[in-house]
Amino acid sequence: MEKDVKILAIESSCDETSAAVVVNGREVLSNIIYSQIDIHTLYGGVVPEIASRKHIEKINQVIQAALDEASVSLDDIDAVAVTYGPGLVGALLVGVGAAKAICFAKDIPLIGVHHIEGHISANYIQYKELEPPFMCLVVSGGHTHLVKVTEYGKYEILGITRDDAAGEAFDKVARAIGLGYPGGPKVDKLAKEGNPDAIAFPRAKINENEYDFSFSGLKSAVLNYLNQAEMKGEEINRADVAASFQKAVTDVLVEHTVAAAKYYGMDNIALAGGVASNSSLRAAMKEACDKEGLSLYYPSPVLCTDNAAMIGAAGYYEYINGTRHGWDLNAVPNLKLGER
Ligand code: KG4
Numbered sequence: 001m002e003k004d005v006k007i008l009a010i011e012s013s014c015d016e017t018s019a020a021v022v023v024n025g026r027e028v029l030s031n032i033i034y035s036q037i038d039i040h041t042l043y044g045g046v047v048p049e050i051a052s053r054k055h056i057e058k059i060n061q062v063i064q065a066a067l068d069e070a071s072v073s074l075d076d077i078d079a080v081a082v083t084y085g086p087g088l089v090g091a092l093l094v095g096v097g098a099a100k101a102i103c104f105a106k107d108i109p110l111i112g113v114h115h116i117e118g119h120i121s122a123n124y125i126q127y128k129e130l131e132p133p134f135m136c137l138v139v140s141g142g143h144t145h146l147v148k149v150t151e152y153g154k155y156e157i158l159g160i161t162r163d164d165a166a167g168e169a170f171d172k173v174a175r176a177i178g179l180g181y182p183g184g185p186k187v188d189k190l191a192k193e194g195n196p197d198a199i200a201f202p203r204a205k206i207n208e209n210e211y212d213f214s215f216s217g218l219k220s221a222v223l224n225y226l227n228q229a230e231m232k233g234e235e236i237n238r239a240d241v242a243a244s245f246q247k248a249v250t251d252v253l254v255e256h257t258v259a260a261a262k263y264y265g266m267d268n269i270a271l272a273g274g275v276a277s278n279s280s281l282r283a284a285m286k287e288a289c290d291k292e293g294l295s296l297y298y299p300s301p302v303l304c305t306d307n308a309a310m311i312g313a314a315g316y317y318e319y320i321n322g323t324r325h326g327w328d329l330n331a332v333p334n335l336k337l338g339e340r
Pocket residue numbers: 014139140141142143166167168170171182183184185188273274275276277278279304305306
């Protein structure tokens with residue numbers, strides 16, 4: 001039997017400081033997440049400078065907590081996987097610096113991981129039987145990618161957003177209807193009390209690439225609707241606005257993902273990223289998959305939002321594929337999927 005591979009994973013690309021110990025890419029021994037959300041809420045969004053400072057304050061404690069909870073020491077760790085992009089440069093540098101220090105001191109391999117590859121790989125933790133190929137919709141605060149996962153670590157991007165990410169649209173609409181930050185979960189909750197067919201918001205079509213997305217027109221339509229109602233002195237039903245906006249987003253996400261899965265003959269669809277927690281998206285995607293005879297996978301909410309366990313899962317397959325980074329590994333804020 002092959003020896004188990006124990007990976008220490010570190011994630012610090014945005015406003016979560018996280019460390020995890022993952023065995024063979026699928027078994028999570030610990031997944032410690034320190035969220036800075038309370039601090040950033042005061043400013044209505046993530047303040048990069050504050051995020052970096054909080055990461056540097058917390059990173060060693062979070063790493064130690066992950067080792068303790070897994071009942072291992074650094075001597076038991078085979079490699080360190082760390083998010084090196086995309087994300088906030090100062091925030092990423094904290095994780096990359098910490099990972100390098102450990103690898104240097106312990107003389108073990110350093111593996112830089114793409115943040116989106118991490119989100120996709122969260123599904124491997126949740127579903128031990130899931131293997132490529134599958135179609136994956138990655139929807140987070142910073143990204144909206146429709147990705148064909150052909151093999152472990154091999155990705156073909158079929159569609160991306162031309163402007164706002166899906167989560168960004170949720171956060172902006174939430175702010176406009178006075179729900180505060182982070183908006184996604186709050187819109188999700190309020191929408192349950194509203195009528196999704198109350199207001200006809202637009203669904204953008206991109207002619208050049210049928211799988212691309214665009215959410216800025218939808219966001220503007222919501223803002224216009226709110227402004228006009230205010231000018232006319234009409235009362236706004238915020239739950240109807242939330243539900244109708246959410247339906248407009250999910251309709252497009254479901255349509256593109258299912259169309260791509262059918263076109264490429266894939267039987268399995270996976271969701272990933274913070275917005276994959278959205279109850280309306282999950283329900284609508286499930287309904288469409290059932291209708292088309294496709295299987296749907298999505299991670300539990302804690303594995304959807306930023307966490308280090310998903311980086312450990314992705315890092316394991318990179319490790320198996322032979323990826324090793326040198327001491328010159330740097331943070332790459334706009335790293336593209338599939339780039340080295
Ligand atoms: O993946 P993530 O934690 O961070 C990024 O890599 O961006 O995603 C955070 C995003 C935020 O925009 C948040 O509002 C959104 O995911 N989100 C949701 C829900 N939960 C989190 N959006 C819609 N419905 C939710 N239930």
